[in-house]
Amino acid sequence: MAHLPPVDTFDYIVFGGTGDLTMRKLLPALYYRFRDGQVPADARIIATARSPLSRGEYQDRARQALQEHIPPASLEADTVTRFIELVHYVSLNGAEAQSNWADLRGLLDQEPETRIRVYYLATSPALYGQICENLSKQNLITEQSRVVLEKPIGTDLQSANAINDSVGRHFPENHIFRIDHYLGKETVQNLITLRFANPVFERLWTSDAIDYVQITAAETVGVEGRGAYYDRSGCLRDMIQNHLLQVLCLVAMDPPVSLDADSVRNEKLKVLHALKPIRPSDVAIYTSRGQYMRGHVNGQTVGSYLEDLGEGVTSETETFVALKAEILSWRWGNVPFYLRSGKRMAEKCSEIVIQFKSAPWTIFANRPAANRLVIRIQPDEGVMLSVSTKDPTPTDSLSLREADINIEFEKAFNIRYPDSYERLLLDVVRGDPILFIRRDEVEAAWKWIDPILQGWSKNEAPLEPYPAGTWGPEGARNLLAQSGHLWHEDMK
Numbered sequence: 104m105a106h107l108p109p110v111d112t113f114d115y116i117v118f119g120g121t122g123d124l125t126m127r128k129l130l131p132a133l134y135y136r137f138r139d140g141q142v143p144a145d146a147r148i149i150a151t152a153r154s155p156l157s158r159g160e161y162q163d164r165a166r167q168a169l170q171e172h173i174p175p176a177s178l179e180a181d182t183v184t185r186f187i188e189l190v191h192y193v194s195l196n197g198a199e200a201q202s203n204w205a206d207l208r209g210l211l212d213q214e215p216e217t218r219i220r221v222y223y224l225a226t227s228p229a230l231y232g233q234i235c236e237n238l239s240k241q242n243l244i245t246e247q248s249r250v251v252l253e254k255p256i257g258t259d260l261q262s263a264n265a266i267n268d269s270v271g272r273h274f275p276e277n278h279i280f281r282i283d284h285y286l287g288k289e290t291v292q293n294l295i296t297l298r299f300a301n302p303v304f305e306r307l308w309t310s311d312a313i314d315y316v317q318i319t320a321a322e323t324v325g326v327e328g329r330g331a332y333y334d335r336s337g338c339l340r341d342m343i344q345n346h347l348l349q350v351l352c353l354v355a356m357d358p359p360v361s362l363d364a365d366s367v368r369n370e371k372l373k374v375l376h377a378l379k380p381i382r383p384s385d386v387a388i389y390t391s392r393g394q395y396m397r398g399h400v401n402g403q404t405v406g407s408y409l410e411d412l413g414e415g416v417t418s419e420t421e422t423f424v425a426l427k428a429e430i431l432s433w434r435w436g437n438v439p440f441y442l443r444s445g446k447r448m449a450e451k452c453s454e455i456v457i458q459f460k461s462a463p464w465t466i467f468a469n470r471p472a473a474n475r476l477v478i479r480i481q482p483d484e485g486v487m488l489s490v491s492t493k494d495p496t497p498t499d500s501l502s503l504r505e506a507d508i509n510i511e512f513e514k515a516f517n518i519r520y521p522d523s524y525e526r527l528l529l530d531v532v533r534g535d536p537i538l539f540i541r542r543d544e545v546e547a548a549w550k551w552i553d554p555i556l557q558g559w560s561k562n563e564a565p566l567e568p569y570p571a572g573t574w575g576p577e578g579a580r581n582l583l584a585q586s587g588h589l590w591h592e593d594m595k
């Protein structure tokens with residue numbers, strides 16, 4: 104168990120307090136940080152939702168959520184009891200001006216105005232503007248208040264701008280924390296260290312040495328009861344517009360001048376601006392989209408996407424995307440970045456593969472394989488570099504064999520790898536936005552994504568079926584084959 108320095112005390116006010124995200128991620132993350140000494144004993148977590156629950160009833164739900172989402176070995180009875188004491192509940196419809204604001208104000212007024220307040224909006228993004236307006240009308244936004252916005256911020260550039268404008272009327276940009284939980288993942292943060300603390304990598308981090316890059320976020324789960332949201336969103340909006348483009352930015356950005364949040368975000372923004380636009384008429388060349396059919400995942404038969412949505416439903420929503428992105432810059436000219444994500448795939452695996460160029464000439468009987476750096480985001484966070492070594496089996500000639508230099512972080516450091524929300528929730532309290540998305544990044548990402556959506560809406564690229572439990576449709580393989588490239592699983 105780690106002992107972390109405590110942050111200044113705070114009130115975390117969660118809108119959407121009975122929802123899945125609060126139960127599955129937010130409460131467990133705050134529990135861990137409380138157990139590790141980072142959450143002060145007088146901090147408060149004030150959940151709000153429309154359900155008419157008493158504080159005791161909500162605390163019972165919170166306790167149950169901890170039991171469901173935290174392994175028993177990390178749940179100490181006394182710590183759980185003390186943590187649950189921090190939890191309050193106000194039955195309130197944040198989007199309605201006439202709702203029960205008095206109870207929330209009553210609780211907040213018990214503490215001085217200088218105390219940090221975090222308003223966490225875990226509701227539908229359509230409500231963000233109204234909630235902020237009500238907070239403002241109720242005079243609940245103090246100098247020390249921040250607001251956290253969960254994704255999706257909009258469904259295209261226009262709707263994202265409308266959300267950002269409506270929140271921006273009440274909170275200054277430096278008090279708005281747009282969360283992308285991929286940035287809280289240890290290995291994603293580790294990209295900055297790996298690249299900028301190790302000259303051995305950074306010197307090779309250009310088109311001189313790199314052939315292509317792959318970024319994959321594959322899941323074995325289906326839509327898991329989130330069909331109504333997912334069917335309006337699809338994989339491109341749900342995963343690529345945010346998580347995968349953010350990872351791409353960290354892989355491709357130039358060294359920031361410092362670790363100051365804006366220095367890093369300025370560099371990321373440059374990458375987004377340098378992405379070559381994919382015109383609607385070109386989506387068939389640069390993208391592949393698919394939808395899962397019935398199949399087998401981890402030995403179990405699973406239904407199709409349409410079956411998961413419910414009987415008699417039809418849908419053209421993609422549950423898989425692969426695309427080829429190009430960055431128009433000196434560093435990355437002619438290096439494709441392949442991004443891919445999907446539900447009901449063969450394995451749960453998020454990783455970055457840096458495929459180096461092969462040697463121009465060989466003195467050996469067999470050609471050395473090109474080096475490959477695999478940065479594994481989850482599961483089993485780690486870094487692996489494939490190298491050619493001498494084949495140890497006795498032969499007359501000097502032949503080559505591939506082997507891996509492999510670091511598995513959890514084993515190497517012998518510590519628990521925290522869930523990404525733990526770090527992010529406390530960064531908001533500290534007021535550190537380095538791992539959050541600035542408004543101009545959201546806009547730049549949508550500007551690049553919108554034409555792809557337009558091309559798909561005109562059916563310029565077919566929606567291909569793929570059996571659940573596979574690596575996606577054939578189109579994804581063809582996307583790389585055009586350039587003689589392979590997805591990671593096909594290299595093995």
Ligand code: BG6
Nearest residue numbers: 254284320322341342346453481
């Ligand atoms: C969320 C998406 O942002 O990320 C989900 O909305 C997806 O559809 C999830 O399942 C994946 O997160 P992780 O951390 O499991 O890779």
